[in-house]
Amino acid sequence: MKYLRLEPKRPRIGVFDFTSCEGCELQLANHEETLVPFLKAIEVVNFREVSSYKGEDYDIALIEGCISRDDEVGRIEKIRAQAKVLVAIGSCACFGGVNRLKNAYNLDEANKEVYGDKPKSTAKVRAIKEVVKVDLEIPGCPINKLEVERIVQCLAFEVPFNFPVYPVCVECKQRFTTCMMEKGQLCLGSIAQAGCNAPCPAGGLGCWGCRGPAPDHNFEEFMTLAKQRGFSEKEISERLGFFGGFEGRR
Amino acid sequence: MKLDLNVNVHHLTRVEGHGNIRVKVEGGEVKHASWDVVETPRYFEVMLKGKHYTTAGILTARICGICSIGHCLASIRASEDAMGVKIPDAAVKLRLLAKHGETLASHALHLFFLAAPDFVGLTSAIPLIDANPAVVGIAANLKGLGNRLCDAVAGRTTHPVSLQVGGVAQLPDREVLRKIAADLLASVPQLTATVELFKTFAIPDFKRETEFVALKGVDSYPWIGGDLASTDGVVKPEREYLAMTNEWVDDNNTTKWAKLSRESLAVGSLARVNVNYNLLRPEAKEIAKIFGLAPVNHNPYMNNVAQLVETVHVVYEIVDMIKEIVEWSDDVPVMAKVTPKAGRGVGAVEVPRGILYHCYEYDKDGRVVRADCIIPTTQNNLNIHHDMGALAKHFAKEGMTDDKLELLCSMLVRAYDPCISCSVH
Ligand code: SF4
Ligand code: SF4
Ligand code: SF4
Numbered sequence: 001m002k003y004l005r006l007e008p009k010r011p012r013i014g015v016f017d018f019t020s021c022e023g024c025e026l027q028l029a030n031h032e033e034t035l036v037p038f039l040k041a042i043e044v045v046n047f048r049e050v051s052s053y054k055g056e057d058y059d060i061a062l063i064e065g066c067i068s069r070d071d072e073v074g075r076i077e078k079i080r081a082q083a084k085v086l087v088a089i090g091s092c093a094c095f096g097g098v099n100r101l102k103n104a105y106n107l108d109e110a111n112k113e114v115y116g117d118k119p120k121s122t123a124k125v126r127a128i129k130e131v132v133k134v135d136l137e138i139p140g141c142p143i144n145k146l147e148v149e150r151i152v153q154c155l156a157f158e159v160p161f162n163f164p165v166y167p168v169c170v171e172c173k174q175r176f177t178t179c180m181m182e183k184g185q186l187c188l189g190s191i192a193q194a195g196c197n198a199p200c201p202a203g204g205l206g207c208w209g210c211r212g213p214a215p216d217h218n219f220e221e222f223m224t225l226a227k228q229r230g231f232s233e234k235e236i237s238e239r240l241g242f243f244g245g246f247e248g249r250r
Numbered sequence: 251m252k253l254d255l256n257v258n259v260h261h262l263t264r265v266e267g268h269g270n271i272r273v274k275v276e277g278g279e280v281k282h283a284s285w286d287v288v289e290t291p292r293y294f295e296v297m298l299k300g301k302h303y304t305t306a307g308i309l310t311a312r313i314c315g316i317c318s319i320g321h322c323l324a325s326i327r328a329s330e331d332a333m334g335v336k337i338p339d340a341a342v343k344l345r346l347l348a349k350h351g352e353t354l355a356s357h358a359l360h361l362f363f364l365a366a367p368d369f370v371g372l373t374s375a376i377p378l379i380d381a382n383p384a385v386v387g388i389a390a391n392l393k394g395l396g397n398r399l400c401d402a403v404a405g406r407t408t409h410p411v412s413l414q415v416g417g418v419a420q421l422p423d424r425e426v427l428r429k430i431a432a433d434l435l436a437s438v439p440q441l442t443a444t445v446e447l448f449k450t451f452a453i454p455d456f457k458r459e460t461e462f463v464a465l466k467g468v469d470s471y472p473w474i475g476g477d478l479a480s481t482d483g484v485v486k487p488e489r490e491y492l493a494m495t496n497e498w499v500d501d502n503n504t505t506k507w508a509k510l511s512r513e514s515l516a517v518g519s520l521a522r523v524n525v526n527y528n529l530l531r532p533e534a535k536e537i538a539k540i541f542g543l544a545p546v547n548h549n550p551y552m553n554n555v556a557q558l559v560e561t562v563h564v565v566y567e568i569v570d571m572i573k574e575i576v577e578w579s580d581d582v583p584v585m586a587k588v589t590p591k592a593g594r595g596v597g598a599v600e601v602p603r604g605i606l607y608h609c610y611e612y613d614k615d616g617r618v619v620r621a622d623c624i625i626p627t628t629q630n631n632l633n634i635h636h637d638m639g640a641l642a643k644h645f646a647k648e649g650m651t652d653d654k655l656e657l658l659c660s661m662l663v664r665a666y667d668p669c670i671s672c673s674v675h
Pocket of ligand 3: 196200201210
């Protein structure tokens with residue numbers, strides 16, 4: 001399979017899950033039109049959710065999920081030692097994801113609430129980069145398979161991949177979606193990183209910023225506008241804190 | 251008999267989440283048999299506290315990547331029950347359509363990619379891409395159709411956006427639906443081929459009597475809301491779900507355990523078929539007959555067959571529903587007005603892996619005071635655990651080896667199509 005007279009490398013990939021909903025892994029098996037070529041373009045050596053074969057000779061590790069228990073630290077360190085490239089996939093891995101909401105509560109009380117007098121081992125939620133070095137982060141809850149395909153193509157041809165610097169609004173406008181802010185809903189599209197193709201506004205829901213902040217965005221302008229439109233500090237702050245991507249910005 | 255067997259599976263593969271199997275047979279006698287869930291807990295019930303009713307469904311969808319639509323539906327149903335919201339009839343239908351899309355995608359994923367490799371002696375479906383491209387094509391097509399339907403109705407397959415408290419945010423593009431229905435009808439020969447394929451699979455001969463729990467249909471096979479029923483004759487209204495689950499915390503597991511009239515209970519496709527067999531569509535019943543699936547069937551491996559039967563059921567039902575929906579006028583109401591108020595509400599939904607309950611208590615501003623989510627796999631875990639012992643006993647005979655027993659145990663767990671990270675949430 002040559003492309004531009006170049007023979008692509010078949011990257012040897014391992015997929016590993018930590019604390020998560022496994023929805024990002026599932027995306028890898030989605031987009032059925034290109035599933036077969038996608039699986040042929042890569043070599044899956046370790047992917048517990050879909051294969052019993054457990055190879056340890058992967059070059060690229062795709063990491064889903066966050067770190068929320070002590071035993072996960074040793075596991076991620078071992079994977080880091082093996083992988084040439086470690087990629088965090090999904091908002092859980094990149095920012096902690098919704099799991100991070102747990103950090104607002106006292107862990108003992110949380111345990112009591114759920115498990116009564118038989119508490120289970122748990123720790124404060126951390127993103128992967130807070131524990132080991134991460135080479136590339138693909139945000140999204142869930143990740144966008146089309147974007148993952150583009151990234152894998154780049155990896156296979158060893159060319160750099162660049163995320164869009166503009167916010168979700170740009171992609172939303174390209175789809176001719178009626179603006180959610182005009183409809184009276186709060187939307188983080190003007191500050192969130194594009195690359196998802198704005199599925200939420202198109203489906204009738206303002207953006208929740210699952211991909212974190214866009215490199216090019218005007219936070220103050222957004223805050224002024226949102227408050228002008230009558231959204232409370234509490235509502236805006238809850239939205240910004242939901243997936244963990246805007247940590248420190250609320 | 252001097253038969254010694256040892257099975258020790260750490261983090262079973264081809265299932266969602268993390269669980270371990272251990273079986274020890276000494277001198278032909280089962281000394282230990284266990285299924286333990288070691289998944290990291292996420293404490294969703296705690297995270298839900300204080301959340302606004304518009305946020306609960308978005309948050310709880312993230313309990314599970316495979317059945318996020320089911321979680322979202324149970325969540326918004328519980329919220330609507332608490333606030334006394336009656337959603338428009340069109341929204342009821344659209345939600346069911348999204349639900350069917352998820353069932354189709356999820357059953358196809360499980361049957362072809364997670365369960366089937368065991369029956370043909372492979373470690374995964376990936377080698378099939380070269381060895382049997384036709385089967386992979388069928389799997390990708392059926393799963394893809396389910397996903398397309400979810401995208402069209404719910405805005406996205408994993409973590410839906412259009413399913414909101416009050417109804418659905420918008421009418422789906424009817425042209426897209428029409429195309430999906432046409433493609434589904436064109437896939438009927440693929441369903442037949444799938445049935446032929448499954449006929450060649452040797453379903454292990456094993457049974458352990460248990461109590462099956464599912465929604466109880468009235469005039470159609472049930473998916474969203476209604477009474478709860480068990481094959482031992484227990485019937486309760488939706489709001490009394492706690493009487494069907496009786497959860498407790500075990501020392502060795504991060505999942506909770508559940509039971510009803512017996513030592514454990516089972517939910518899922520087999521439970522639904524066992525409780526509602528008569529409400530299956532004729533096309534689906536025909537498939538059940540081919541495989542000898544009739545109520546009450548106590549072979550857990552038959553859950554695979556029950557999923558196949560349900561796949562056929564939903565395919566025909568989707569086609570019929572779309573026929574009706576494309577005739578709707580563009581201004582049919584799909585969203586009801588919601589006024590937050592204090593109260594408690596329950597939503598029970600049949601997700602691919604069995605009955606799911608969400609229950610919320612709201613304050614007058616529409617913020618969650620207390621939340622409870624009871625996941626299908628949570629209800630199944632103890633049943634799997636007890637099956638493991640009975641299975642070891644049943645198969646610990648001359649000629650059994652560690653490898654063969656490990657495969658049987660792994661296939662048993664996979665037959666339940668467990669959603670382990672869900673079960674811990
Ligand atoms: S980022 Fe979202 S979809 Fe991905 S694993 Fe986390 S919760 Fe699931
Ligand atoms: S709906 Fe959101 S993303 Fe779309 S244009 Fe409006 S603010 Fe931007
Ligand atoms: S629109 Fe916003 S919330 Fe939706 S996928 Fe894109 S970044 Fe995430």
